[in-house]
Amino acid sequence: MIMAAKTSSCESSGKCSGGAKGQLDKVPLDAKHKIIVMSGKGGVGKSTVAVNLAVSLADKGYSVGLLDADMHGPSVPKLLGLPNLPLRVNEKGDIVPAFVPPNLKVTSVAFLLRDRDSPVVWRGPLKMGAIRQFLEEVEWGHLDYLIVDLPPGTGDEPLSIAQLIPSPDGALIVTTPQDVALLSVRKSINFARMVGLEVLGLVENMSGFKCPECGKEIAIFGNGAAKQAAAELGVPLIGSLPLSMAISKSGDDGRPFVRQDTDGVKEKFEKMAKDLVIRLEKKQR
């Protein structure tokens, strides 16, 4: 059910190209691969996956851009331990992204806010404008990978990104094992298909908890539902991450878990990232 008024949004942003058709200009972007991280439901760890994927790739030597497209709950700077400082503008008038050594460039609406407590009360067209600016007016340079962290849902931002980014490789969809979360995942998968975005795979987060007191495995949010949903919907389940205090703390501390020793989680995640890279590089050829 795509009832989206493509034209209305494009008209109000004043940047329509093929007016009558309501198509949007693709943004020119020197990025070899573009991965969109999305989820149907919030709080499933989408930003955590995006941040750790970006850091993992950057630490392997790839040049990586990370675009935090969540206008209302931009958490990428917090997860990376970056201060909320305004971004610089270079002599050409382009925004200079925040830099995380050795190879990661980051933009986020959080950098545009007066203070960390200010809400962004923008309607669709304004958000669209901001996302376009983050794509085309940022000094990204050449990127091997652009990772886009979308807000949850199937609203303005996912639509805009899908319309603006030239030939994205596809979407990673993050979920938890709960039925309620999987309900939204199905929507995300259908949404991706509707806008012509390949689903690279599902990432299941919080898929089990190891009690630090007794060492037993507890399936707090249930078990096996993501695998079943993936099979039903014909998409690969490319990784499962546990519910872990170390992951939660790594986010609060602003230190990505792929840079820490986190009880096997790092290794699991690195394997997933490596498999993904192999798949995408193969596709390229």
Place this chain on the structure above:
Amino acid sequence: MIMAAKTSSCESSGKCSGGAKGQLDKVPLDAKHKIIVMSGKGGVGKSTVAVNLAVSLADKGYSVGLLDADMHGPSVPKLLGLPNLPLRVNEKGDIVPAFVPPNLKVTSVAFLLRDRDSPVVWRGPLKMGAIRQFLEEVEWGHLDYLIVDLPPGTGDEPLSIAQLIPSPDGALIVTTPQDVALLSVRKSINFARMVGLEVLGLVENMSGFKCPECGKEIAIFGNGAAKQAAAELGVPLIGSLPLSMAISKSGDDGRPFVRQDTDGVKEKFEKMAKDLVIRLEKKQR
């Protein structure tokens, strides 16, 4: 498809009343109290709080309406175990809400979808129209309480609701103890203040986990941060709920936990609901 959307045409034509200021007509609504449940971040249990509050009040004999305003991830029907059947229209052309005995009326965009896997790909004005329709073209009758379950964030829907609902009592803001979630809570509180919505209080969810194997309390998402944020921001912390397999399962099963024996959670929640009712009834006088 019931989506006639009076407002959307008004919005897109720019001929809304008070257009320039972005003010909207208030919707006439026969509801004594209106409570808006919101969160800055998804996945914190906002819908769980909204559903259990609505059921708890209805079971006490109040006549209650529950409006699921989450267009992209409508989970209220699932949490209540309601089937995704289309809503009936009465002889006057008004939508007849779903009914949960003894006293609860429910509307949700989930009831409008062809199947549970369809995403809603609507931009702001269309969503606004749907929300207005859910407020004014639904056979709510007289309500003691209208509970509105907002989608996470500070975008179109919260803005619309705040603009459309006549004299709401205020907002409950749901969070988890994580720093990352509290970052969004601050935004929500400031957002509520910006639109003139009283913050009734914070509800902290997932505030501790009791291991079912060894019985030890584990602070998976940290500890004490919500209390500190509430004090800093000058809003009351009105309740804390644990991370619990019983709560998670109650959602997946569609059986609200206030109707089950859930290891003390029910009692905790009922106390919070009772305190809230006393406060709101006092305010009324």
